[in-house]
Amino acid sequence: MTYSPILSEDALLQALLKDSLNGLILYQVVRNEAGKPIDFLYQLVNPAAAILLGACPEDLHGKSCKEVFPQGDELRMYYQQVAVSGQNLRVEYQLPTDGRWFEVFITEQVQETLLCFFTNITDRVLAEQELIKNLTLLQHTEELASMGSWDYDRSTDQFFWSEGMYRLFGLELGTPISLQTYVNNVLEADQPVALRFVDKLQRETLPFEETLRIRRYGDEAIIKIKGVVKSNSQEQPMWVLGGCWDITH
Known part of the structure; x- marks a missing residue:
């Protein structure tokens, strides 16, 4: 039995271009006499990409x-890079017209063409920017309020300390933290x-708190630590989240 394709390769490409929710553009590379790519001509543009333009x-x-x-000078600079090197490139690009963010994948094709895929990543980028803003705000708040935040993963026996925690204990930022850290510094x-x-960090299932006297830069300090236990999807208490406050004065 001989296989006979229902659609030609060109028709298949056109179907993909039409139905894709992401932007797809096929460019013809234009070079000057020295062989340097100087412009790119639209050969195929799907509806999603046409809307952007x-x-x-x-x-x-x-x-x-x-x-x-x-x-689009910045975007064309990436096109030129691929046209010269022949290496695929994936970049994040902000649309100048309305500020949306796109992940752009650029790949060199046959007969001096480039195929570009545009995926809208605005929500992800905005979420990342909001997270960075919140982390920055948290750092400023911790510094002003002489506090810190931490979490402990029981399954891996690993701690995460904020910068404020290191300041409260008088330890250098990035110092490895373990359960023994608390015992060693009181x-x-x-x-x-x-x-x-x-x-309690290892076994408790209910919220808890303790007050500890620690030695910090040669002086005595008093800190209060509170913890809340969080369960995983199997309702097993696996995470402990908490805060720490300097109550010396």
Whole structure:
């Protein structure tokens, strides 16, 4: 039995271009006499990409990228890089017209063409920017309020300390943290309290708190630590989240 394709390769490409929710553009590379890529002509543009350019796909065929999208110098620089090196490239690009963010994958094709895929990543980028802003705000708040935050993963026996925690304990940022850190840094008289706190970190299922006296830069300081136990999807208490406050004064 002989296989006979229902659609030609060109028809398949056109179908993919039409139905994809992501932007797809096929460019013809234009080079100067020295062989340097200087412009890119639209050969195929799917509806999603045409909307970004504010035009109909049919109206873009054969037109210059510089003419249609004059504000896209940064994007064309990436196109030139791929046209010269022949190496695929994936970049994040902010659309100058409305501020949306796209992941752009650029790949060299046969007969001096580039195929570009545009995926909208605006929500992800905004979420990352919001996270960075919140972390920065948290750092400022911790510094002003003489506090810190931490979490402990029981399954891996690993801690995460904020910068504020390192300041409260007088430790260099990035110093490895373990359960023993609490025991090692308290006054000798408070070691039983530190051991009780460590036991709660490992076994407790309800919210808890302890007050510890620690030695910081040669002076005595008093800190209050609170913890809340969080369960995983199997309702197993696996994470402990908490805060720490300097109550010396």
